[in-house]
Amino acid sequence: MAPTDWIDIVTTTCHACGCGMREADTFCWTCGNRRTAPAADGGARPAPLAPPAPAAPPAPAARHVRRRAGRPTPPQPSPARTTRPARPVVAATPSRVQSGVVLGAFGVALVAAVATSTWWLLRPEPVTTVAAAPPRTSAPAVQPPSPAAPAPPVATPVPAVARPTGVLVPAAVQAPATSPDSTDAGGRSTSYAAANLLDGDPATAWRTEGDASGLTLTFTFAQPVRISEVGLVNGLAKVDPHDGTDRYPQGRRVLAVTWAFTGPAGTTTVHQDLADGVRELQALAVAPAEASRVDLTVTGVSAPGAGRAFDRTAIGEVRFTGA
The missing domain is CATH 2.60.120.260 (Galactose-binding domain-like)
Structure with a gap:
């Protein structure tokens, strides 16, 4: 729909708020009052009670409307407030109860372990008194006799090799x-x-x-x-x-x-x-x-x-x- 089409369909105004309305509208999009036709004697009819608000239609896309001089802005429907449905109440099951008990026990054990470790690290050292041992009165140690020095090796004489003379x-x-x-003078071989x-x-x-x-x-x-x-x-x-x-x-x-x-x-x-x-x-x-x-x-x-x-x-x- 072109921007000028909206303006063309505004043919009347709401008697309560004065906003523009279409001829086919039964209720005012601005104040929600029912549109009433003027009385035959020229007086206004009493406004009937407003019916319950219908479900909010999806919000129309924003349109750029060019206003003509001397014409009021058409009413924009206000989005109806929706009420968030209440969450269903889920009853506690046995497994959930057991999980909670286990987690609680684990937390107690963890706290006890941390406390015990802190006490062990910060505890004072016990003071131990050691009595001095009495002096020993033993006889002097007897030194074993030193082994006799080994006798120097005796050189074994090497017998001289007999040489011929x-x-x-x-x-x-x-x-x-x-x-x-x-051959010599006698003819013998030499x-x-x-x-x-x-x-x-x-x-x-x-x-x-x-x-x-x-x-x-x-x-x-x-x-x-x-x-x-x-x-x-x-x-x-x-x-x-x-x-x-x-x-x-x-x-x-x-x-x-x-x-x-x-x-x-x-x-x-x-x-x-x-x-x-x-x-x-x-x-x-x-x-x-x-x-x-x-x-x-x-x-x-x-x-x-x-x-x-x-x-x-x-x-x-x-x-x-x-x-």
């Missing part, structure tokens, strides 16, 4: 180079192997071609030995039995050697000079040295005595003596 014979000998076998150094015969020898300077002969013992003296024959000290030729001055003679003794304590080196023209064994005393191997190095030789045809170096014998 006298002439020591190596178990093996190695030579770097050896001259081939030859060998110059390194084993000839240890056979105890100066007429047999180890021989190598040319100058032997720098060459090393190695002697190995089966067990460590204690050596106090060394010596050698520095040439081929042989006289040919068939024609009497002296072989010693024909070839080169050894003039200097170096002895190296290798044992548990390491290696000890000793130098020895040899005289030319001495056909016998030339010995050298050394500080006792424990060794299991001896290296003999040639460091100096003479020139060949019979020319280039006899340019060879020979050692007739080597000897070791134990302390």
Whole structure:
């Protein structure tokens, strides 16, 4: 409905309050009085008693009404007051009564527990008097005898290892180079192997071609030995039995050697000079040295005595003596 439609339907006014009414309205929306028509003689009819208020209709939506000049505002129905229905009285059931009793008992117990805890925390500490113990009158404690100090360990003497004395014979000998076998004046074969150094015969020898300077002969013992003296024959000290030729001055003679003794304590080196023209064994005393191997190095030789045809170096014998 348009805003102007409401204004168009206001056709009369209430005789009691003067508010506008519609022609179809029986009661005034403002004061609630029944509308009465004017009397035929021009007097007003007495207002009948107001009927009981009808149930309040739903409030109409607010409308914007544009008032025309000279027309009163149509009456707005006042919303009827509604009375809130009374709550029904619910009778107490046994379960509700039991719940209340349980809650009450729990509350009493809680209060009692709090009170007991507070008293326990704030209670005064009892004073306890302890009587002093009488002094003890006991005999002095007897100290046990101290154990005797253990006797110092007695060193057990280690028996000395018996070392061979006298002439020591190596178990093996190695030579770097050896001259081939030859024949003497009687046509007999002659060998110059390194084993000839240890056979105890100066007429047999180890021989190598040319100058032997720098060459090393190695002697190995089966067990460590204690050596106090060394010596050698520095040439081929042989006289040919068939024609009497002296072989010693024909070839080169050894003039200097170096002895190296290798044992548990390491290696000890000793130098020895040899005289030319001495056909016998030339010995050298050394500080006792424990060794299991001896290296003999040639460091100096003479020139060949019979020319280039006899340019060879020979050692007739080597000897070791134990302390």
